[in-house]
Amino acid sequence: MNQSELMIALSELAVATEHEIQMEESPYGIDKKKLGMWIFIVSDACTFGAFLFAYGYMRIGAPVWGTPFGFSSIMNGMVMTAVLLSSSLTMLAAVRAAQSGTKALAEKWLAVTMILGAVFAALHLREWFKLFGEGWRLFYNPTGGAQQFGATFFSVTGLHLTHVVSGIIALAFITRGYNQGHYDESHVETAGLYWHFVDLVWMFVFPLMYLMNAR
Amino acid sequence: MAQTSVRAVAHHAPPQGFVRKYIFSVDHKVIGIQYLTLSLVAAFVGMALSWAMRVHLAWPDVRIPLLGWLSPAGAPGGVMTPEYYLSLMTMHGTIMAFFVLTAAPFAGFGNFMLPIHVGAADMAFPRLNMSSFWVTFVGFLLACATFFIPDGPPLSGWTAYAPLSAVGPVAGPGQGWGQNLWGLSIAMFCIASLLGALNFIVTTLDLRTKGLKLSRLPLATWGWFIDAWVSLLAFAVLLPTCLLLVLDRLGGTSFFIPGGLVFNDQLQPHSGGSPLLFQHLFWFFGHPEVYIIILPAFGIVSHIMPTFIRKPLVGGWKVITFSEIAVGTLSFVVWGHHMFVSGMSPYMAMVFSVPTLFITIPSIIAVLVWVFSLYGANIRFATPLLYSLGFISLFISGGIGGFFLAQPSTDSYLHATSFVVGHFHFTMGLSAIFATFAGFYYWFPKMFGRMMNEKLGKLHFWITFVGVYCIFMTMQLTGFAGAVRRYSALVDDFMIPLIPANRFMTVAALLTGAAQFIFLYNAIWSRFKGRKAPDNPWGATTLEWDTTSPPPFDNFGGRQLTVYHGPMEYDGEASVMQTSPEASVAGT
């Protein structure tokens, strides 16, 4: 048997079993999924950054901007913030429960997190439809100010909403896998990281898109 | 402080069935070859487009075979219309910059080699890796589809400057669905690149085998690792740019379209957008993109050279790597040099000019390292080394053009001339292509288990090397006469005297392009009929040469690898494998 045949035979043996290999330790000392999520967050933060800078640019350049949000919208935003923030805390509770091995509790908290996420999305859509009802469009400003308000508001919050909705779907997926034992607490923790990031983005979107546009 | 951790590694089983094995494969080696194949197809498409453009510029009335069939409207009878010329130019730039130059040296070789270089069985996220490729593939299909839709391919250039690209069909031909598909195609490419970069970073950091400290990483891996960071941040900004452009086109928004625009005496409904915002967003990505293309080339050349000069690079891994890091970092603060005469604030021109000039320092350090490593060497002139030497020469020739384009005062004359076109073809186009060829000839035995034909390889090198100088040095120098780029015909009084030079370039381009078929023949013939490759045909030291050619499914057959040395243990005929516990011969 020559060397290459031997290696092929060895490799087939290797894949059949799980075996231990010594590796360099990751400089971060964290799970590779978690590191991957962090890297994703860095790039996604830049994407949101570019959207928000485009908004800032439009706004500086506009002679008249107009500030459409009344107090009720701001209150709605406050409630949305509270909902999203609580969902971050419930997510945290889910991760802790998963880490301490109380699977049922973790699943319960994950469910609460998803429900809070859905409530956030519902409140958000209500805000959108209210604006549609007032005549706002991506390309139209019924108050006669800069038409960029609709474009920037709907695109920035739309991107955020996409993140929330895909977060809910991802959480549902992970909860199911966790329940069936395909996934473990590290998956829950990684999903949690993403969820907190969505919350983090909202902490900038709310003041910049809502409060800066309060009447 | 060698920290190691024992980890249980669960291998995914080798796939069964044709589809799992060769099409939707999660094996990084298959994905790497898929990327390279995609790039090869894209490169020949891009080259065919450039042939058609060059022939049209030199002999505007010549009927170009097949073109009339491809687009009866764009090239009636094979003689192209001005708008079809611009479409070909746009698609040449898009296909070459994204699907060839970004995909081949980074995603192609990186996918195949990076996990092997670090001693891993696969990428950190194999399924993510597979989806990166297939998203790229769909992006490429969308780009190619523009040739076959009634609206025709876009004609706004690969930079797609708004508002020409944003207002829609009123701006003339090529502004219909072709431009929409272009935006979607590039957005998909962004997503694929982001996921790919993420995978590269995590693999390099987390999957290194025992003893492979960062200081012992092969230099190609350093190139891909740094490049992954640059792509991660740059494509993150191109993605929203494409989305906003598509939103302007399909959603009626006005991010990039100001008020008061009139087409065919019709006032457009847009108002308040800024074309300069598009340029800023695009070039914020666009300039790092140039380095995304060239950094893997730096890495590949630095990886290949020590094998064939039989000594380590001057300054070891540190000098070349730190210059790559410096280049990658500075690449984010220089984008404004594309916009000196674009109506940007003239004070910002100075802010961008100084770092642009300073980026020459790390670039020159890299060139000096390569050149002075040749001093006192035992050079073996295999084809991969010839291509590396060609890379150095081309990079010098293009690099010096940077001095002119980095300064607003000189750029205000040379901007948008063929000087720029020659400059970027040298520095990023050809340099990256030469490094890709070097990598291809170098790694082909490992990828397919067969050697490539050296004679054909050298023939291919000589024709290509001399040919590209004839094309692009002429192009660069005619820029001093003010030859404007992106013109579909030479009709201005000062352009007419340049027709002979253009004919010369066209003939050189046809010959150089024809030489690429030698390469194609060599690759296909060698794949099936080439001499069987030994495990380590070049006498190299890095991990990919420490396994069979081609490597088994999990790369090393489940062996425990321990790395004892850096990647450049060469001393003339003597060399020490990274995994060999023997004493160092090069003292690195």
Place this chain on the structure above:
Amino acid sequence: MVGKVFAVVVILITLVTAYCVIAHVWWMPVDISVHGPKIDHQIEETMLAAGVLFVAGQIVLAAFVFLYGGARNKLRQIPGGAKPLVIFAFVIVGAEVLALSAIGSKAWGAVYFEAPDPGSIHIDVQAGQFAYYFRYPGPDGTFGALHPELINEGTSNFFGLDTDHDPDAKDDIVTAELAIPVNKPILLTLHSKDVGHSFDVRELRVQQDFVPGLVIPIHFTATQTGRYEIVCTQLCGLGHYNMKAYLSVLSQADYDEWLKKQAAMQ
């Protein structure tokens, strides 16, 4: 053998390139502007600095490849290792680029940091797919307001002037050719009707893009009479290659005559 051929090819390419540059096979046309000599000087300085690096780089590369092919040589390292290379790059190239940017900023500043001469002749320029139009303010020295909705190519209302109601617009002179008097400071305000265009006169050493939605000022003084091409250098659509106008630099008397004739034709 291969190495020696490579060295010879690289040297030949370097020599041919150097010849083309030194013999000015393709070179800039003679400058006709006041600020131009600064730019020309900067291009020559840069050519010197970059050219020396280019020739030196290619020759050293060729020499090493020529000398060290094959396995016969005793391996040697460059004395001092990477340190002298890094120092060279930082000190010599660093000084060079600092010098270039210091001198170059003056050439740039002469065009863009100085306010236009208050006595400049102000001409309004509009670019559209695929033509330039120029507007002189007429005897009242004031331009009429622009109304894009009134633009009508059929009635030759290229700028969208409201000649019925706007007294400032009545005497505006609109032409398809740019005529300027020699040795007089000129102020152009560039604006675009549709997409991005550019105003490039090689002899004037002026290239400036039109930005849709903005008015971009540019000023210069021409020193020689003659007729020069204004070309578009910013991709603007299918007619891009054919988008041009002429710049006539006239003596003061010819200019006054020309302007009178144009006014009569309105």
Place this chain on the structure above:
Amino acid sequence: MSSNRELTMSSYVGLGVGLMLIVGLEVILTYQHLATRTLLFSLLCLASLEGFVAIMYLMHVKYERRILFWTVFPATLFVLIFLCYFFPDAFRMASMRLLK
């Protein structure tokens, strides 16, 4: 930074309330009729504070190795800071507009 004493769940709830209070402060500031620039600056400062707390505690960076902090922050801030190079042109857009 790296310490293993994680907060208890009730402290996290306290943290959440604290963050909500900052949001409340932002809303109050909004209705103080500040100049747009001052309002923007103070809102951004408060949001950054919130974001910092979220990253350090909710996203756990405080309890990871220091190197994670030094990877994530510089990379992101690098891009966000240099995107600010756009703004001189935004002001140019306001002052050099074709149609007033």
